[in-house]
Amino acid sequence: MSYAHTEVAQIAAISSNRCIGKNNELPWHISADLQHFKSMTTKEKDSGIQGIVIMGRKTFESMGSKPLPNRVSFIVTTQMDYAEQKGLVGKTNAYVTHNLDDALTQAASLAHGAHLDTIWVIGGERVFSDALMYTDRIELTHVDTDITDGDAFYPELPARYVVTDESEKMHDKKSDLSFKFTTYKINTAE
Structure with a gap:
């Protein structure tokens, strides 16, 4: 798998019925999950880019149409004037692409230069x-x-993905929801 020798990873919070969003927002607020997201998508470095994320237009807008701190955002949209609309022309922390392949190609190139895996x-x-x-x-x-x-x-996972790590079940007092972190990788035994 991977893309141009760079690991491609997905990160999401999903409900039991695979829901990831409602009215272009997360359906819950779990502080530990937001911290987990930040720590996974940001690599501590002394200088330079600390992470690269790819998202769709609606996801970008759900975050207030602002790039994530210390990370470079690639926004995928079919709207040709989207960069102009959102004031992203000339930005070095956010790039608009019009298909996933372009986003992955540019992100992989940037990852190599920034020494991100x-x-x-x-x-x-x-x-x-x-x-x-x-x-x-x-x-x-x-x-x-x-x-x-x-x-x-969130899409159904193809059978090639297997659980390789799983946290204990945790409970968020504010939302009164239980959750756990799970890592899936491609089964190389097949």
């Missing part, structure tokens, strides 16, 4: 689905709830 795919539904064919590793936070009125869902 991983490109993170962070959503949404379509980008996750389209990126599965390139994905080496998947980091899912399994949230113990069903979201019946969700409108964005």
